[in-house]
Amino acid sequence: MAELKLLTVSELTAFIKQTLESMVGRVRVEGEISGLTLHGSGHAYFSLKDEKAVLKCVMFRYEQARLGFQLKNGLKVEATGEISVYAPSGQYQLVVKNILEAGIGELYRRFEALKKKLEAEGLFKSEHKKPIPSLPLRIGVITSPTGAAIRDIINILTRRFSHLHILIYPAAVQGKEAPPQIARAIRRMNDLDMSDVLIVGRGGGSIEDLWAFNEEAVARAIYESRIPIISAVGHETDFTIADFVADLRASTPSAAAELVTENHQRRLEMISDISDSLARCMARFIEVRRLKIEQLLESRFLHSPVELLRQYQQRLDYAVERLAQQLKNLLEQAKYQMRLWQGRLNALNPEGVLSRGYSIVVLKKPGEIIREALQAQPNDSLEIRLHKGYLEAQVINVKDEDSPQIISP
Numbered sequence: 468m469a470e471l472k473l474l475t476v477s478e479l480t481a482f483i484k485q486t487l488e489s490m491v492g493r494v495r496v497e498g499e500i501s502g503l504t505l506h507g508s509g510h511a512y513f514s515l516k517d518e519k520a521v522l523k524c525v526m527f528r529y530e531q532a533r534l535g536f537q538l539k540n541g542l543k544v545e546a547t548g549e550i551s552v553y554a555p556s557g558q559y560q561l562v563v564k565n566i567l568e569a570g571i572g573e574l575y576r577r578f579e580a581l582k583k584k585l586e587a588e589g590l591f592k593s594e595h596k597k598p599i600p601s602l603p604l605r606i607g608v609i610t611s612p613t614g615a616a617i618r619d620i621i622n623i624l625t626r627r628f629s630h631l632h633i634l635i636y637p638a639a640v641q642g643k644e645a646p647p648q649i650a651r652a653i654r655r656m657n658d659l660d661m662s663d664v665l666i667v668g669r670g671g672g673s674i675e676d677l678w679a680f681n682e683e684a685v686a687r688a689i690y691e692s693r694i695p696i697i698s699a700v701g702h703e704t705d706f707t708i709a710d711f712v713a714d715l716r717a718s719t720p721s722a723a724a725e726l727v728t729e730n731h732q733r734r735l736e737m738i739s740d741i742s743d744s745l746a747r748c749m750a751r752f753i754e755v756r757r758l759k760i761e762q763l764l765e766s767r768f769l770h771s772p773v774e775l776l777r778q779y780q781q782r783l784d785y786a787v788e789r790l791a792q793q794l795k796n797l798l799e800q801a802k803y804q805m806r807l808w809q810g811r812l813n814a815l816n817p818e819g820v821l822s823r824g825y826s827i828v829v830l831k832k833p834g835e836i837i838r839e840a841l842q843a844q845p846n847d848s849l850e851i852r853l854h855k856g857y858l859e860a861q862v863i864n865v866k867d868e869d870s871p872q873i874i875s876p
Contacts (some may be wrong), residue, residue, distance in 0.1 A: 468475050481554065483552055484554065486743065487550055488550060488551055492549040493548070493549050494548065495546070496515055496546050496547075496561060497543070497545050497546075498522065499515065499516055499544075500513050500515065500540055500541065500544060501513065501515075502514045502516070503538055503540050505538075508528060509531065509532070510525060510526065511525070511526040511538055511539045512524070512525055513540075515531040515561070523558055523559070523870065524561045525560055525563065526562075530564055530565065533565075536568065538566070543568070545564075545565065545566070545567045545568075546559045546561060546563045546565070546805070547563070549561070549564070550562075574674055581732060585683070585711070590687075590690045590712050591711045591712065595690070596714045596715075597695040598695065598714075599715050599726070599727070600613075600664055600695070600713060602630060603631075603727055604632060605631075605633055605634065605663045606632070606634070606663070606666065606770065607634045607694070608620055608633065608665070609636045609638050609653060609656065609667045610635075610667070610720070611638070611639065611640045611641075611669060612635065612637035617635065617792035619720055619724065620721070620723065623724035624728060626749050627725070633744070636656055638651075638652040640667070640679055640680075641672070646684045647684060647876050649680075650685050650688035653665065653667065653685075653688040653689060653696070657692055657693050660694075664695050664697060665695070666717075666720070667689065667694065667696055667709065667713070668698060668699030668700045669699075670719075672701065677700055677707055680700045680707035680710075681708045685709055686709060686711075686849060689709055690712050695714045696715075697713060697714065697715045697716070697723045698712075698715070698716050698717065699720040701719070703718035821854040823851060826852060826853050828849055828850075829852065830848075830849060830850075831850055832847075840865050840866060841865065841867055844865065845862050845865060846862060848861055848862070849862060
């Protein structure tokens with residue numbers, strides 16, 4: 468028989484710890500809390516027990532802070548965590564990561580299963596969400612007629628905009644009869660077609676109290692509604708399947724009432740601001756006109772119309788005088804321009820050139836004006852036009868300016 472290896476207590480404990488943690492891993496355990504100790508560090512130490520066994524547990528501060536309820540002795544819970552060995556005491560224990568109250572765990576699993584199913588079908592997609600009317604005048608409410616939620620909704624709606632038409636369809640919001648009643652109410656409100664938007668919800672409570680809004684029948688009725696639906700279930704931290712399917716989620720019924728009247732409130736505030744602005748503008752306008760009237764009443768012209776007429780006559784005379792002077796100036800400028808153009812025209816006029824001693828020489832045959840001496844031949848007959856009268860002449864000699872030469876017949 469082989470000799471057993473000698474181990475220290477620490478070595479054996481470490482071996483057991485490694486083996487147990489690797490083999491067991493994460494577990495979910497149901498039991499009753501006992502021996503609860505809340506340490507100053509924030510950690511919780513307790514045991515889970517049933518009729519036959521006890522399991523030591525520890526829940527560290529971070530996980531405990533996320534719980535939605537207070538741990539207490541005698542509370543039956545479902546704990547999820549990992550098996551570990553605490554070496555100093557040699558005890559195995561459950562390091563708890565999350566705790567649900569007994570019964571709540573099953574509801575939570577049902578919630579997650581339905582949520583996964585409906586999400587896969589596309590009931591939560593944003594493209595299926597209907598827009599909430601910006602100024603709804605007909606508000607449908609589906610809730611318990613005796614709960615605090617309906618009173619809060621009515622008070623807020625009437626206080627924020629008193630001209631709303633509120634249609635209440637009573638339905639149970641808790642218990643087995645609640646889901647079919649809520650689903651039937653949604654369909655009936657769609658058949659009546661008397662609402663611009665529907666508020667479906669109730670006040671806060673436990674998960675069991677709110678469970679009607681986690682039923683598939685209610686979710687499908689919300690999805691199939693032609694009228695936009697605002698889900699208003701419980702408190703701000705409560706989420707239900709109805710919240711995911713609805714076109715808009717409100718954290719509370721009161722918040723839903725505020726959401727549907729938000730634009731109404733803005734319009735009322737805008738109208739109030741515009742009204743105040745108009746009132747101020749009108750007051751300023753009236754004040755300016757009042758001062759003007761007072762000035763006119765105090766004016767001497769009002770008491771002496773003749774004086775006013777004389778003043779206007781004087782203004783007219785002055786205006787006529789200025790107009791006459793302007794016309795005179797314009798006429799002088801026109802005359803000056805005319806003289807300038809006349810001078811330019813005279814300078815270009817042949818008569819003007821002749822009057823300064825020049826003449827025009829024309830060959831009688833063929834009757835062309837002579838510009839150069841070589842155009843004429845000896846014995847050609849010429850006609851010389853002067854400023855006054857004509858001369859007839861005959862060419863004796865032709866002399867070219869560039870090469871002076873006398874050409875004789």
